[in-house]
Amino acid sequence: MTMMKKLLTSAVASAMMATGAQAAISNDTVKIGYLADMSGTYRDLAGPNGLKAMEMAIADFGGEVNGAKIEVVSADDRNSADVASSTVRRWVENEDVDLVAGLVASSVSIAVSDILEENGRLGIVSGSAASSITNEHCTPNHIHYVYDTYPLANGTASAVVKEGGKTWYVLTADYAFGHALEGDVTRVVEANGGEIIGTLRHPFPTPDFSSFILQAQASGADVVALANAGADTTNAINTASEFGLTQSGQTLAALLLFLNDVKALGVEAAQGIQLTTGWYWDMNDETRAWSDRFMEETGARPTMIHAGVYSSTMQYLKAIEATGSDDAQTVRKQMMNTPINDMFTKNGVIREDGRMVHDMYLAEVKTPAESKNEWDLYKILRTIPAEEAYRPLSESKCPLVNK
Amino acid sequence: MSMIFGVPLAVLSGQLLIGVINGAFYALLSLGLAVIFGLLKIINFAHGAMYMLGAMVTVIMFDVMGVNYWVALFMAPLLVGAVGVLIEYFLLRRIAGQDHIYSLLLTFGIALLMQGVLTNIYGVSGLRYSMPDLFKGGINLGFMFLPYYRAWVIGIALVVCFGTWFMIEKTKLGAYLRAGTEDAQLMQGFGINVPLLVSLTYGFGVALAAFAGVLAAPIYSVTPVMGSHILITVFAVVVIGGMGSISGAIITGILMGVVEGLTKTFYPPASSAVIFLVMVVVLMFRPAGLFGKEA
Numbered sequence: 001m002t003m004m005k006k007l008l009t010s011a012v013a014s015a016m017m018a019t020g021a022q023a024a025i026s027n028d029t030v031k032i033g034y035l036a037d038m039s040g041t042y043r044d045l046a047g048p049n050g051l052k053a054m055e056m057a058i059a060d061f062g063g064e065v066n067g068a069k070i071e072v073v074s075a076d077d078r079n080s081a082d083v084a085s086s087t088v089r090r091w092v093e094n095e096d097v098d099l100v101a102g103l104v105a106s107s108v109s110i111a112v113s114d115i116l117e118e119n120g121r122l123g124i125v126s127g128s129a130a131s132s133i134t135n136e137h138c139t140p141n142h143i144h145y146v147y148d149t150y151p152l153a154n155g156t157a158s159a160v161v162k163e164g165g166k167t168w169y170v171l172t173a174d175y176a177f178g179h180a181l182e183g184d185v186t187r188v189v190e191a192n193g194g195e196i197i198g199t200l201r202h203p204f205p206t207p208d209f210s211s212f213i214l215q216a217q218a219s220g221a222d223v224v225a226l227a228n229a230g231a232d233t234t235n236a237i238n239t240a241s242e243f244g245l246t247q248s249g250q251t252l253a254a255l256l257l258f259l260n261d262v263k264a265l266g267v268e269a270a271q272g273i274q275l276t277t278g279w280y281w282d283m284n285d286e287t288r289a290w291s292d293r294f295m296e297e298t299g300a301r302p303t304m305i306h307a308g309v310y311s312s313t314m315q316y317l318k319a320i321e322a323t324g325s326d327d328a329q330t331v332r333k334q335m336m337n338t339p340i341n342d343m344f345t346k347n348g349v350i351r352e353d354g355r356m357v358h359d360m361y362l363a364e365v366k367t368p369a370e371s372k373n374e375w376d377l378y379k380i381l382r383t384i385p386a387e388e389a390y391r392p393l394s395e396s397k398c399p400l401v402n403k
Numbered sequence: 404m405s406m407i408f409g410v411p412l413a414v415l416s417g418q419l420l421i422g423v424i425n426g427a428f429y430a431l432l433s434l435g436l437a438v439i440f441g442l443l444k445i446i447n448f449a450h451g452a453m454y455m456l457g458a459m460v461t462v463i464m465f466d467v468m469g470v471n472y473w474v475a476l477f478m479a480p481l482l483v484g485a486v487g488v489l490i491e492y493f494l495l496r497r498i499a500g501q502d503h504i505y506s507l508l509l510t511f512g513i514a515l516l517m518q519g520v521l522t523n524i525y526g527v528s529g530l531r532y533s534m535p536d537l538f539k540g541g542i543n544l545g546f547m548f549l550p551y552y553r554a555w556v557i558g559i560a561l562v563v564c565f566g567t568w569f570m571i572e573k574t575k576l577g578a579y580l581r582a583g584t585e586d587a588q589l590m591q592g593f594g595i596n597v598p599l600l601v602s603l604t605y606g607f608g609v610a611l612a613a614f615a616g617v618l619a620a621p622i623y624s625v626t627p628v629m630g631s632h633i634l635i636t637v638f639a640v641v642v643i644g645g646m647g648s649i650s651g652a653i654i655t656g657i658l659m660g661v662v663e664g665l666t667k668t669f670y671p672p673a674s675s676a677v678i679f680l681v682m683v684v685v686l687m688f689r690p691a692g693l694f695g696k697e698a
Contacts, residue, residue, distance in 0.1 A: 039519070040628060044528040174672050202667075203675035207623055207632050210421045211667040211674075214547060218414045231624050234529055242534075242550045242622060244541060264528035264624065300526075 025068040025326045026096065032058075032313070033091045035084060035112070036102035036127060038076035041205055041230040044260040046104045046127040046305045049298045053306045054101065056297065057313035065320050073097065077104070081111035088112045092119040098326045099124065099316060101309060106130035106177035110137050117141040122328040124316065126308040129229065129256055130180035131391060134355040138398035141328055143335065143354045146308035147278035149177070151360040151389035152255050153184035155276030159362055159381075160223055160253050161192040168194055169221035171212055171236060173228035174201040181227040181255055197221050205232055209239040217245055225253040234261050241269055259303045262365055262377045270365045270377075277361050279304040279344055280378050286343045301375040311344035312356075348386070353398040360389040410668055417547030418668045419661060424553050426660020427560035428615055432633065433640040433652040434564055435611035438571065441647030442584045442604050445495060446507040450637065451630030452514035453609045456483050457616020458625045459521060462530045472535040472621070479617045480610035487609030491602045499601075514630070521627035529624030538621075556618050563614065564653045571649055580604060639682045645695020655693060 034054055036046045051074050058070050073091065077084040091097035092115065100116060103109040104127030116123045116139070123142035125133055131148040168189050172178040178201070186196050198219045202212055213236065216224040224245060226236050233254055240252050257275040281291035281301045290310070294302045319334035320326055332350075340348035340356070348358035363378040371377060393401050407415055432454060439447045460479045464470035470478060490513060498505040534552055541550035571577040583590040583597045590597050616630075623629060640659050644651030659678050666677040673680075685693060 039522055039527075041527060043522065044526040201672050203672060205632060206675070207629065208425055210424070210553070211418055211664055212671065214417050214421060215414065215668065217548070218411070218417070231527070231529060231626065234624050238622065238624065242541075242552070244548050244550075248548070260526070260528040264531065266531045269531075 025066060025320065025324070026098070028068045029071055029096070030065055030068055030099075030317070030320060030326050031071045031073065031095065031097045032316075033088070033095075033097040033100045034072060034074040034102045034309075035077050035087060035100055035108070036074075036104050037079050038074075040079050041232075042079065042104045042127065044300075045230065045258040045303045046102060046309070049294075049300060049302070050102055050126070050306055050309045052297050053294065053302065053310040054313045056293070057310045057317070061314065061317045065317050066324055068326075070317070074102075077108050079105045079108065081105075081107045084108040085111050085115060088115050092116070092121050098122065098328070101126065101313065101316075103127055104305075105175075106133065106180065107175055109133055109142075110176060113137065113139050113142040116328075120328055122316075122331060124312045126312060127305050128177065130177045131184060132176065132180050134351075134353045134398060135391065136397045138353045138400055140332070140354075140400055143312070143332065143350055143356060145312045145356045146304055147276075147360065148355070148390070149181040149184045149255075150391045151278075151384060152181060152276045153188040154389055155360055155362045155384050156253055156255055156274055157185050157188040157225070158192055159274055160225075160251060161189055161194040163251075165223035165251050165253070166194045167197045167221045168223045168225055169197060169216045169219040170199040170225045170227050171209075171216060172199055172201045173204045173232055175204050177229065178204070178227050185225060185227060185255060202228070202232075204228070205230075207235065209236045210243065212236070213239045213243050213245060216240075217243065217248065217250070221250065223251045223253050225255055227255050229256045229258075230261065233257060234265055237265060237269065237273075258305075259301060259375075259377060263374065267366055267368045267371045267377065271367045273365045274381070275363055275365070275378075276384070277304055277363050277378070278358070279307045280361060280363060280380060281307070282376065282378070283361075283380065290343045307344050311340065311342050314342060315340055351393060352400050352402070353393065353396055354400075355390060357386040357390045359386050360384040408669065413546035415668065417544075418664045420544075420547065420549065421553075422661035422664025423657060424557050424660070425664065426657035427557045427564075428619070428633075428656075429637060429640050429660050430564050430653045430656025431560045431615040431618075432612055432637045433644065433656045434567055434649065435608040435615075436637060436641045437644070437647055437649055437652035438567065438611070439605060439608035440641070441649060442571075442580055443601060444503065444506075444584075445605070446503050446510070447605075447608065448507055448511035448634070449490070449514040449517075450510075450609070450612050451632075451634030452517045453483055453487065453612040453630070454616040454619070454633065455521075455627060455630035456486070456517065457613030458532075458620040458623075458629065459525070459530070459616075459627065460613070461617045461620045462532045462625050465532065466530075472617075475620075476614070476617050480613040483613035483616075484606040484610030488602045488606035490609075491605040495605065496598070496601075514634075518627050518631065525627060527626045527628055529626045532620045532625055534621040552621060556622075560615075560618065563611070567611065568649050568653065636678055639678045643678075643682050643685050643692055645692030648692065648694040648696075651692060651694025 034051045038047050075087045100123045103125040106128040109125045109128040125144045126146050129149050131150040134144045172182045262270050319331045323330050323334045336350045345358035350356045362381045436450050439445050457479045461475040538552040583600050587597045640655050644655030666674040
């Protein structure tokens, strides 16, 4: 039945294109499903405020596209690939959802993108980190927008190795995202002349890091890298400072740290930590203006994911407006052909593997003396140009890439 | 350096000590559960939420009123204990004598409610709480660096555990309590206010969880979801020790901390599952748990 539907849809779509007729928007409605962790570990970095960012984009777009109304549904994936899969199946099979956005835990994104491919719908991944999402797990039905583990490793790990951190011990969250980040870090450290002398895979989530920090300490590595996220990272940083890790001469490198994590740690504990980010609210007038609006709506400053959800929703709606269609392939092609210029990025480009490549930034957490208010947290040390930041297509394992 | 299974002895000793410290947390939490189940036959799924509430109250009292750690150590358990008494009085009492599943579902609902409301207000990134100045820093034991605060946690947790055991098993109040739950009518005949005793017992069990929460506040991320992770582990500890056994809860708590610590050293990915593995094995051979009495 699905196969039949797929065939019919593509036949109709190509017939329309051939005759130059205006392709239609199905049911006169563009329906977007926002799927994210709304209550667990990753709530604050995406969660309900990401939904708010999406609604801001839809309101700014005018609430409708080419006369068709724009509807939003949302759900909590509870960081579970199973929960996410059944939700998305319901959305695409019974509720005619055209786009699934948000998508935070990498395991969730990988599971969901398969369902989207089966059903010919589109996904825009904003929250996930695993670079495998557009590498071995790429599909013609999803786009990875904000960042991935490749630039995280490229930015932070290469900066730390260049500062003299030659031997590394990596604490890795034991699931898809952690494994991807560990792999990317290993590559960058070794390419820069460093060495990984130990890795430790810890369960996700882990409330107590004392045992792992002790093992990292005993390894004698120059650098203890955290290939984890959210509460795992903040717990690890807190425990490292409690056990005097940095006082004993080791460097702590947090490979993925979000604005809300740094705020939770406070500049006192987090000062001097270097991190890679896809966006920061206080970069220029455009980012500040949008962030002020966001803060009025939510009471918090946006993370890079919130900004990415806004930007990607805008790009998606613009592509529908331009093509007059909500067909996944038509929209994706249009999005790939349109460079992205907005408050999130300048000259961002979506490649054939679905990766949106754009400039990334190496940032450092300010000292208490430098920080003027509770959200004044980063100074940007350098811009990592798009072509340097992301995995080049020549190294891609994605079957969509023509080599 | 001498090695055991490829791990240097010094590292292993450090891990054992860390295991005992975490075990002290488990002991404190499972003790409260055991008291509530042993005396009231309530399966308290709100225990993790009460632990969380203890930590949250500590942070909030500091932010709003500047209440320091030492005051919080008494105030937070008292406040959360009072919440417990209210819950017992208004809700749990209504399902007394019913199947255990009712108390389980009711307390689970209460936990979800508290967690949800606080998540909406405070988010999940974690609230900041500084360690009292007295405990900043630590001591180098040669095989590991021991933060003063962790040493304090193990000391005070053991004192509280022993005190509770002593009170219930060796004092007159404890005797009333045990008798009251055995035969409420008879005790009431003797002029003992059994319902009040039940309320206070639940409040006390909950206060123990809150006390563990205060101890946790300076070292873990204080978030509304912190209790949900630890709850299931603590339940497993209670089951291994024998549901309702006070001394079983304490000893098993510390033992499981050590087992988990060793797993974290030899095969970290299994560390979140090892306690459940132990539970399966124990239940196969001793269905009532290590220290439980056969029914």
